[in-house]
Structures are given as structure tokens and as C-alpha cells.
Amino acid sequence: MNDKYERQMKKGLLDLLVLKLLELEPKYGYQLISELKEKSNGIFLLKEGTLYPILYRLEEEGLVASQWSEANGKRPPRKYYVITKAGEGTLVQLKQIWLQMQQAAARIMEE
Numbered sequence: 001m002n003d004k005y006e007r008q009m010k011k012g013l014l015d016l017l018v019l020k021l022l023e024l025e026p027k028y029g030y031q032l033i034s035e036l037k038e039k040s041n042g043i044f045l046l047k048e049g050t051l052y053p054i055l056y057r058l059e060e061e062g063l064v065a066s067q068w069s070e071a072n073g074k075r076p077p078r079k080y081y082v083i084t085k086a087g088e089g090t091l092v093q094l095k096q097i098w099l100q101m102q103q104a105a106a107r108i109m110e111e
Contacts, residue, residue, distance in 0.1 A: 010044065014054055016094040017044065019087055022064060026082040029055065055081055063087035 021027060021035055033051055036044040058064040064087055069078045083091065 013098070014044075014046075014050075015058065016091070016098055018051075018054055018058065019063065019083055019091040019094065022081055022083040023088065023091060026067075026080040028069075028078040028080050032081075058087070061086075063090050 017036060018032060021032055027035070029048060029051055032055075033046050033048070036046055055064065055066075059066055059081070062084060064081045065084050066079050066081050069080055071077045
């Protein structure tokens with residue numbers, strides 16, 4: 001039963017976290033997966049089948065854009081994602097919502 005609740009809580013944060021990582025610089029999918037894992041100390045272990053639908057949806061909503069890189073030597077072309085102006089505005093809103101929810105939950109948990 002823990003897995004179910006953990007998945008639900010993580011699902012609500014993934015848009016925020018992906019946008020935040022893309023705010024710093026364009027990234028490709030595997031890079032996002034690796035950074036989420038590393039920066040969360042293994043809490044956010046995503047599979048490609050979880051990340052790519054999020055990226056496609058964010059792109060459909062105009063919050064991120066994608067572009068293919070050129071092949072470089074043995075490295076194949078990669079699809080990079082970059083946050084858009086609309087995505088930057090949404091990120092600001094999501095951060096505010098997250099902080100409000102975090103503070104409210106902390107107050108409730110302290111009781």
C-alpha cells in the first residue's frame with residue numbers, strides 16, 4: 001500500500017521538478033532521469049515510460065519545446081527539451097503552490 005501513496009505524491013511533483021531542471025539549461029530525457037535520481041538521493045527513480053509522457057504533455061501545453069541535436073562522432077542525435085516563456089511562468093506559479101502546500105502540510109503534521 002505504501003507504493004500506491006508514494007506514487008501519487010510523486011506524480012503531483014514531477015511537472016514542477018522537470019520544469020525546474022529545464023530552467024537551468026536544455027536537457028535530453030536520459031539526462032533528466034539521471035539528474036532527478038541523483039539530486040533526490042534516489043527518491044525520484046523514473047523510467048523512460050514515466051518521463052516521456054510528461055515531456056510530451058508539457059510540450060503539447062507549450063511549457064517546453066524540443067529540438068534534435070546533430071550527431072557528433074559516435075554520439076547519436078538527441079532530442080533536447082527547453083523551457084519556454086510560458087513554462088517559466090508556470091514554474092513560478094507551481095513553486096508558489098508547492099511552498100504553500102509544504103507549509104500547510106508542515107503545520108498540520110506538527111499537531
